[in-house]
Amino acid sequence: MTADALEALDRRHLIHPHQRDSRSERHVIVRGEGCLVWDARGTELLDATGGANWLCQVGHGRREIADAAAEQLARLEYFTSFDVYSNDKSILLAARLAELAPAGLDRVFFTNGGSEGVDTAIKAARLFHHRRGEPERTWLLARRMGYHGATYGSGTATGFDGMQHAVGPNLPHVEKLTPPHPYRAEFYDGQDPTDFLVAELRQTIERIGAHRIAAMIGEPVMAGGGVITPPPDYWPAVREVLDEHRILLIADEVVTAFGRTGSWFDSERRGMRPDLVVTAKGLTSGYVPLGAVLLGDRIADALTGGDGFFHGHTYFGHAVACAVGLANLDLIEREGLLVNATRIGDWFREGLAAAADLPVVGDVRVEGATAGIELVSDRDTREPIMAAEVAAEIREAHQVVVRDYGNTIVLSPPLVLDEEQAARTTGAATEVLSRLAPDGQITGGH
Template structure:
């Protein structure tokens, strides 16, 4: 499972050259102008990665929530090389297809919740959500209801950075300064059981269901195409909704003919201890978007799983008119097949539950620290809410970025955070030793965080 790198921990003589070239040539997301520091990763094994200076880190973020089977799996490299030597690239436009795309489509429908029988391949999660939004609107157009264009989403949701996927994302950073976004989008309150102050006396589910009903009535049920949501909000803080939230939302949407889109870009392929988080809630959406863990990030790839009803309607006599250059890329499909086989063969869904439970137990001790308001978990998807005041549940005034930096620099732990929470998504091969390393590092840093967000030495 979690394996420390066996490569020599020596610095590369090219580090300074790489850093300078990076400063001169690369545009980084979320990197402020003038920031000179760079960390150049050069190698990985299991749950660990090594930078060009020779330092090893525990990758508690699974890169960006994608590295299910861990770093350095030579068998995936071998599968990719073999496929490239056979048929490196082709597409699935019109009547063309390829063997690996067909085999992967069959495999995915075997794993998917019952009722999702068709597959549309993409190169990643944002592309998948773009397709899902287009399919939802096009479905109602083909059904003779072109006025059904509205998309419902949630505040603090993240669905990608395309103009459609970015528009339904509920974070202001993806809207400010980019001009008009997709029209006819409404963001609802997310169900966050920790933030009880948002719901008054109703509770999260009752508040959110009432708001959804009122929104449907205000916009008009005959004008709404779909609602999109992550079963468990990832970037929003590993927010696990009440168990009755999704079943009741799905029922209300069905009553009004509104499609349900699940964004399982992060939660899919074992992250929550199930192949798909939809299984945890007992809900089958009309469209389910996946990416990341489908190949563990070894090759960019994604797949949108779609019901027969939606597929037959959007395809119609003229076919669905949207596709990508890399749709059904055989090398990506071959790697995905091998990756899914590893997840199944090595029991990584079971490990997500078993090791996740152990890690969750270790992290419960963090609740005794003054700045830890909440610890939540499903499988190996965890969040730690940091607060300045436990009773008021107010976030740290500095956000979590300084804490994430201290974890990387002082404890050798790489993870990401949002303004309120630290997000923990280690590779699914994490074992108890890795869980202890992660828990010990978190405690060592979080015990030094003040209510003002300062990191004491």
């Protein structure tokens, strides 16, 4: 089928996430290898986004993962994991995750992805308190600019106004706090960011009532917010306050886990000491849908006791997905991709040094194999420039795919990116940004 025909069928039949009718163009990707993908017109594109969703850690088109899936499909494609049933691959993957996870998180509940995992964690936190005789603990603390998914539970926790529209996620008992965004000094009334945020947290707990709050959820590094790294003392201070009031902490590591920032789990090195960790994306590098919620015995025992944990979906612990997960983790470990994520970060810092000096660039933030370039029309006022047209120009002028998140250009490539590809990525971004005017218009062009 021709590219024109595929694009026409797409426009006629598919409703895309985040779709707007004002954008009618389509880019139909049909093949991938490493950090490269090809569209239906034969155009080669450098994927500097990990599949545009932060997830393809081991790169596209890996034969090792295809073989693992094919072998498992021929052996056992599916059998339920409800009640007393299980399968060998889900058991082995759960044990592997327990080995890699922060200390004490030895129990695993499988999901189909991040949004479902966040819903599971919220439900588990509330049920935990209920089983311990505190049914009034139903409130969830989240943060503005945090991204946690798009279902009713996870979408309500998400801190972007667009997710809470008139008919969208609007569950009760969710409170949004100020994010830890040091570049945005105006958020903190001239105070130290951590001091301001801890005081706000204490005031919020007092206002709602600690006896009514089940948990707080947060990303170690805020990904969708624009690669926002908190001050080093932020998470330890937050954890201390939550401990005082017996409020659980859910770490949303859907983006950061499995090497994205250079470690298996980012929450551990941030001092979060989470009670639950939500994962997905890099668990299978996107080859099949799979997520996992990690938790300790204290919470797991409360969930499975009494009437049990009446929760789960048909594809829980899917044998093929778990086989792919095991093969993916093997590749990440065998090929040293955690170390390479750190190298990528070094290449990004070096390659974006020139971009950081441009007047339209307010801040450049790098965490492992991820970078955020925040665009502003004025460095003093920090007035944002929306990044969508910049991302499109980088793709069209240089055949490099990047993501736009509000006024931030985000790079989150597969962890197999090499130095030459990193230079191509940062060079493309810098060239386009050098043509970006403070009014948001791009001069010149492809």
